[in-house]
Amino acid sequence: MSVRPLVLVVAPGDEEYRGYCLEQVADAYDVAVITTGPLTWETPYVVDHETVSDFGDVDGLITAAEAIAGRRPIAGVLTWNESHLTAVARLAEHLALAVTSVESVLTCRDKAAGRAAFARHGVPSARSITATSLDEALAAADEIGFPVVVKPGAVGGSIGVIKAEKREDLAAAYAFAARGVQLHGGDNASVLVEEYLDGEEVSVECVTVQGVTTAVAVTHKELGPEPLFEEVGHTLSALDPLLETVAPIAAAAVKATGVSGGIQHVEMRLTATGPRVIEVNGRIGGDWIGWAAWQATGLSLPRIAADIATGTTPDLTPTRGQSVAIKVLYTPQSGTLTKRSIVPGFAETAGWVHGPAWLMNAGDQVLLPPDGDLDSSRVGLFATYADTLDLAVARRTATANHITVTTSGPGAEDQ
Template sequence: MAAVSAAADALARRHTVAGVLTWDEFALVSAAHVAARLNLFGNSTATAAASRNKAASRAAFAACGVPSAESTRVTTLREARLAAARIGYPVVLKPTGHAGSVGVIKAERAHDLPGAYTHASRAAGDDLRGREEGGVRVEEYLDGPEISVECVTVRGVTTPVAITRKQLGPEPHFEEVGHSVEAGDPLLALAGPVAIAALNALGVANGISHVELRLTDTGPRIVEVNGRLGGDLIPHLVKQATGIDLPRAAADIALGRDPDLTPTCRKAAAISLIYAPATGRLARAHADDALTSAPWLERLVWEREVGDMVNAPPTDEIGTARLAHIVAIDTTAERCLQHLAEAEDHLAIAVDS
């Protein structure tokens, strides 16, 4: 952090720094530190650290009565066994310091735990016995659909602006295969207050938050709080569905301005994330005219090129499994998801293994 402070001070001597902003999960603490050092809008370093440290988050939620998953940090398989036995199967294992579902896996029963622990600890890497925020977490498995609440907080007042419904690949992994946002989603009234309570518990004062929850039989429960814009083009989906521009709001807040959160449209948008079918060299990646000319298609972007080495999920190498993404816009999320399901029939993908 000393190097970050020195760089910030040097920049401030040459320029007037108006705001500090990051969309990177791993830069949250540094951004908060710089904002505080330069007396600019942001969150405290403690709040940023708590949102990155799952143990600190869980402790804050428990102290404030926010419903969330029970969770324990472990550094050995023996500790993982004890934690899972206490929490009760099934459990989820995840590297504490990562994001984007890397290394996250479900252990249905005790027999599955050694393999699951190996998978999660391999993704944790050097963090396993290192910093307090490193290692592996054994968490209670929350059954039910997974959603996120996209929240905007200004001077301690939070406004939930949209619900993102997440589509996941088959268990035991939690590979994200798509998301959908629909203006006026009725879940906002149910899950929004829980998201607000979680952000209040962490002391979030300013910025955009991506709050992940599961809709369980007992109501919405927090999976985790991400003190940043959501990934996978979720802010783009929100803008297409509601007209609310979350990246612009994030910039306005960093500059000390009140963001405009007025909805200007009432539609739906969804994204499909296309993965490599096998590990090897990408030999073919093509979409036919019926897809590229579809009236509902907002974008089709190939993220990998023919000739690239790609990995079939799950993989710990971020960016090597996703081949493309497709965004659909229509009147409802259901229609968007139907378009995206049919789109896969119009893709030709081949991998030489």
């Protein structure tokens, strides 16, 4: 029998987005998983497995985890799935394996609670008012002043997030955010009306061990056109000079939420008055941001998360100095996906392309925002890397020029 500690991963997700996470944890630990169905892509990385019908059913998670623990002791519990953070925190608490409190996880998941925590602790953020009706949203926007951002109280992935430039825009914005709440739920079923923060959006990738937070990387986000906030790309470089500026603010934001352990993805805007925090997410960033941090710095956030979950002090010494550029692939218009391809052999010959990972197949229906969201609009993603950011971005452009993504319908164009 293996002598490596056993880490329980709840909701490992899909291979395209999160495969690297499970692979990197399995490099250092034996892994058991809880899923809602039979193992597929996870099989090579897993030594034990149980299923549940619903990840939100804490009693079901406890039953599954105890079945695994009956066969072999569990050293740590973790998830990188935003939707299941609260349930997994309750599971870890039941198993006496928690590295942070359920209350702190709830504070991160509930954006209104997070804003209130930032205000109490003097963390620069945005003014935010909860609204449970259009009338309340209108009153909140008038009080804050236009433009405002309207968003679900506890939904990730920029789903339901929209800017309202003026009062006449607010009814449609509120309906858009409320639809995001209805479709995706969350720990807060309200809509928030918030002060609009102008400036570049970044995320700070953080590691917290026993209440001490270390910022290890900065991700520069590339957004689609307003009024939406769709993330269409990211760049991340080792030794980014911005890290020194944003690190203490990110650490203060994490402390304000009460989080004492784990990985945090702290989003902020670089405004004219300085960095201001949008939210603290108690997980590894999506869109391959964790992979980008590893490629650029050599620090494996999934491995570090497992270290923290098992009570092992992680090594946060960077071992690489590269830059990564990520592109999310969208079609030019909604419709039936007719083609998605990369020139054969290009990525293999180049040697600096990661992916592409395809999220849709020919024949699938694509529905772009505002009618759809990231689950219905993203066809795939890829990343490029180099010793400098300029070269990584240039390689991303070159790779995009070798990719074709088309939909049926009049006016369809290659992307």
